[in-house]
Amino acid sequence: MHIHIRNGRLIDPGSGMDRTDDLYLAEGKIVSIGSRPDGFHDDREIEAGGMIVCPGLVDLSARLREPGLEYMATLESELEAAVAGGVTSLACPPDTDPPLDEPGLVEMLKHRARNLDQARVYPVGALTQGLKGVRLTEMVELHDAGCVAFSQVDAPIANLHVLMRAMQYAATFGFKVWLRPQDIHLANHGVAHEGEIATRLGLPAIPVCAETIALASILSLMKETGASVHLCRISSAEGTALVRAAKRQGLPLTCDVSINHVHLTDMDIGFFDANCHLMPPLRSLADRDALCAGLMDGTIDAICSDHAPVDEDAKLLPFAQAESGATGLELLLPLTLKWAVENRLSLPEALARITSHPARILGIETGQLAIGAVADLCIFDPDANWIVSHTELRSQGKNTPFLGMELYGRTRFTLIGGRIVYG
Amino acid sequence: MGVHPQLNKNGELQHLLTTEGLPAVILRHILDTAESFTGVTERDVKKIPLLRGKSVFNLFFEPSTRTRTTFEIAAKRLSADVINLNMAVSSQTKGETLLDTVDNLSAMHADMFIVRHNQSGAAHLIARHVRPEIHVINAGDGWHAHPTQALLDMFTIRRYKQDFHALRVAIIGDILHSRVARSQIHALTTLGVPEIRVIAPKTLLPAKVERLGVHVYHNMVQGLQDVDVLMMLRLQHERMESAHLPSTEEYFKYYGLTPEKLALARSDAIVMHPGPMNRGVEIDSEVADGTQSVILPQVNFGIAVRMAVMSILAGN
Numbered sequence: 001m002h003i004h005i006r007n008g009r010l011i012d013p014g015s016g017m018d019r020t021d022d023l024y025l026a027e028g029k030i031v032s033i034g035s036r037p038d039g040f041h042d043d044r045e046i047e048a049g050g051m052i053v054c055p056g057l058v059d060l061s062a063r064l065r066e067p068g069l070e071y072m073a074t075l076e077s078e079l080e081a082a083v084a085g086g087v088t089s090l091a092c093p094p095d096t097d098p099p100l101d102e103p104g105l106v107e108m109l110k111h112r113a114r115n116l117d118q119a120r121v122y123p124v125g126a127l128t129q130g131l132k133g134v135r136l137t138e139m140v141e142l143h144d145a146g147c148v149a150f151s152q153v154d155a156p157i158a159n160l161h162v163l164m165r166a167m168q169y170a171a172t173f174g175f176k177v178w179l180r181p182q183d184i185h186l187a188n189h190g191v192a193h194e195g196e197i198a199t200r201l202g203l204p205a206i207p208v209c210a211e212t213i214a215l216a217s218i219l220s221l222m223k224e225t226g227a228s229v230h231l232c233r234i235s236s237a238e239g240t241a242l243v244r245a246a247k248r249q250g251l252p253l254t255c256d257v258s259i260n261h262v263h264l265t266d267m268d269i270g271f272f273d274a275n276c277h278l279m280p281p282l283r284s285l286a287d288r289d290a291l292c293a294g295l296m297d298g299t300i301d302a303i304c305s306d307h308a309p310v311d312e313d314a315k316l317l318p319f320a321q322a323e324s325g326a327t328g329l330e331l332l333l334p335l336t337l338k339w340a341v342e343n344r345l346s347l348p349e350a351l352a353r354i355t356s357h358p359a360r361i362l363g364i365e366t367g368q369l370a371i372g373a374v375a376d377l378c379i380f381d382p383d384a385n386w387i388v389s390h391t392e393l394r395s396q397g398k399n400t401p402f403l404g405m406e407l408y409g410r411t412r413f414t415l416i417g418g419r420i421v422y423g
Numbered sequence: 424m425g426v427h428p429q430l431n432k433n434g435e436l437q438h439l440l441t442t443e444g445l446p447a448v449i450l451r452h453i454l455d456t457a458e459s460f461t462g463v464t465e466r467d468v469k470k471i472p473l474l475r476g477k478s479v480f481n482l483f484f485e486p487s488t489r490t491r492t493t494f495e496i497a498a499k500r501l502s503a504d505v506i507n508l509n510m511a512v513s514s515q516t517k518g519e520t521l522l523d524t525v526d527n528l529s530a531m532h533a534d535m536f537i538v539r540h541n542q543s544g545a546a547h548l549i550a551r552h553v554r555p556e557i558h559v560i561n562a563g564d565g566w567h568a569h570p571t572q573a574l575l576d577m578f579t580i581r582r583y584k585q586d587f588h589a590l591r592v593a594i595i596g597d598i599l600h601s602r603v604a605r606s607q608i609h610a611l612t613t614l615g616v617p618e619i620r621v622i623a624p625k626t627l628l629p630a631k632v633e634r635l636g637v638h639v640y641h642n643m644v645q646g647l648q649d650v651d652v653l654m655m656l657r658l659q660h661e662r663m664e665s666a667h668l669p670s671t672e673e674y675f676k677y678y679g680l681t682p683e684k685l686a687l688a689r690s691d692a693i694v695m696h697p698g699p700m701n702r703g704v705e706i707d708s709e710v711a712d713g714t715q716s717v718i719l720p721q722v723n724f725g726i727a728v729r730m731a732v733m734s735i736l737a738g739n
Binding site for chain 2 (some may be wrong): 319
């Protein structure tokens with residue numbers, strides 16, 4: 001299949017390329033930028049005038065809810081949502097039911113995803129069996145089955161000795177450990193940021209030190225074990241400062257933030273809006289601004305959707321009892337564009353946070369627009385406005401704090417390996 | 424979400440969910456209306472027909488005797504039909520969701536729901552969900568709000584102290600877990616009390632509590648100095664299990680209200696407590712039963728205040 005993409009504004013965040021030109025794809029790869037290769041016959045032409053052509057989005061945290069949680073979402077629904085949002089590669093965390101702690105489960109997930117032939121799925125394996133924080137998983141077996149890293153997701157390991165051993169073992173084989181820094185005892189079943197809002201609403205609170213103390217432990221254990229760590233969904237100003245200092249020291253550390261935390265604060269909870277029940281909790285305005293500053297100066301490498309589709313009944317409960325999480329695959333692009341506009345950031349710089357940077361963290365080849373690169377592409381109209389609503393979202397989860405909001409930026413075509421999977 | 428959760432489009436009270444954000448004019452209207460109902464209790468015929476033909480559902484997901492009973496008496500004095508549902512042992516334990524329960528009861532032509540729930544925000548959730556002709560009264564949700572308790576406390580203060588603008592009020596005890604304290608603070612600030620103090624150890628104060636407009640004290644000797652009104656809070660025994668406090672004995676020694684500590688306040692200060700009291704834990708019997716205590720009148724005023732809230736809601 002030879003595809004000719006005409007007149008698009010080509011943006012390659014990795015190299016900084018930003019120019020309007022034609023793109024030629026053949027055999028699943030980009031074969032030329034600008035000039036038509038000899039003997040290239042268009043099987044398909046895509047008119048991309050006024051649109052942006054960039055690498056497909058790479059999302060570091062998207063829950064697909066399989067296996068076991070199909071009442072919330074299915075692989076079919078969520079991978080369709082992914083490509084509708086321009087996401088071509090995604091890492092799925094192991095908090096499924098059962099958790100991804102056995103090679104068979106990982107192989108099954110990979111197999112199901114391959115058959116659907118939509119976005120590329122990169123499973124993150126459980127660091128401990130059943131995510132219980134007691135016994136290590138067979139990381140090498142899981143790696144061979146397709147796991148790209150190992151994580152505890154939202155079930156932090158209480159026993160630091162176990163965490164140290166897990167990091168040591170992972171480091172032995174060069175596996176990356178993905179951790180969301182949160183001390184389980186200090187979090188103490190809290191549901192909101194400890195501050196004025198939680199105080200007014202009478203909600204059990206999670207102090208910032210639940211994040212910073214866990215972070216300090218992780219950083220010390222990195223020095224102790226030599227493990228490389230990716231920090232998931234950092235939420236506070238103080239946490240961001242710790243990451244900045246650790247990176248300056250040269251620790252092998254990367255970090256992401258969820259798109260929700262880039263835009264929202266605990267004020268958005270309003271009168272107990274359960275769609276704002278997120279983990280980590282939405283924090284203060286000062287924290288939100290520090291996260292944005294961390295994204296600008298490279299302390300935080302990537303933005304993820306932290307996609308967590310939840311069935312409607314699970315959100316129609318009092319705030320603390322409502323299931324946490326928000327749907328996000330289809331919002332990652334427009335909300336990143338909104339962030340770029342608000343912070344006067346250039347498009348290539350903004351797109352880097354959702355393409356080339358997360359691709360580097362995952363250790364995958366996509367996320368670039370260059371001759372010879374795999375043709376995983378997102379073609380979007382930056383000026384198309386739409387209102388986030390139940391009917392517009394393809395994800396089975398309709399739960400998002402952004403419901404009813406007007407956003408700019410709509411994916412028109414998504415290509416994976418040179419094949420049009422959306423549009 | 425921007426819509427005010429408890430006022431209708433004319434700015435009138437649609438639900439009573441919290442004292443936070445309620446205009447002073449509405450608070451005063453409730454207190455004035457309650458004043459007019461205090462006589463009803465003393466009359467031979469104790470009923471007035473303001474809620475005749477209306478169904479009031481007492482929906483208590485958490486055990487309560489005093490609040491449920493006073494709501495029931497108040498509704499019956501207004502001639503309403505009262506249906507008591509002890510949800511703690513009912514459909515919720517059979518797996519029915521909160522809103523399913525509410526839908527089923529709405530189908531039985533409920534006009535008003537009085538809701539108590541152990542989760543903050545439960546009353547807001549129900550209020551957002553019900554048909555517009557149904558009114559919701561929050562009878563306590565988690566740690567968040569207990570507006571009718573705060574209103575009856577305001578009524579009591581007004582009875583004994585008249586002018587809110589000249590008062591020093593201290594709220595003493597477990598502020599962190601107290602919906603009563605939160606609702607009291609909002610009502611007191613709205614009614615113009617110039618100085619509100621909270622007195623508690625740091626473990627029983629929520630973060631940034633000063634942002635609610637209160638002065639923080641950790642010491643009774645300083646905190647009670649020249650105070651006109653003392654509002655005591657109940658201390659739950661489980662606070663000892665969760666590392667908030669070492670023992671009830673030590674708590675009583677430093678934060679329990681004894682005659683000696685009461686003497687630090689103004690000589691005409693009044694002592695209040697939302698009940699049920701733990702004698703010898705947060706309050707000494709000598710104070711609870713003493714001349715400065717207005718704890719029993721509080722209970723009686725509770726009926727008039729709840730009658731006022733129900734009649735105002737039914738009229739809007």
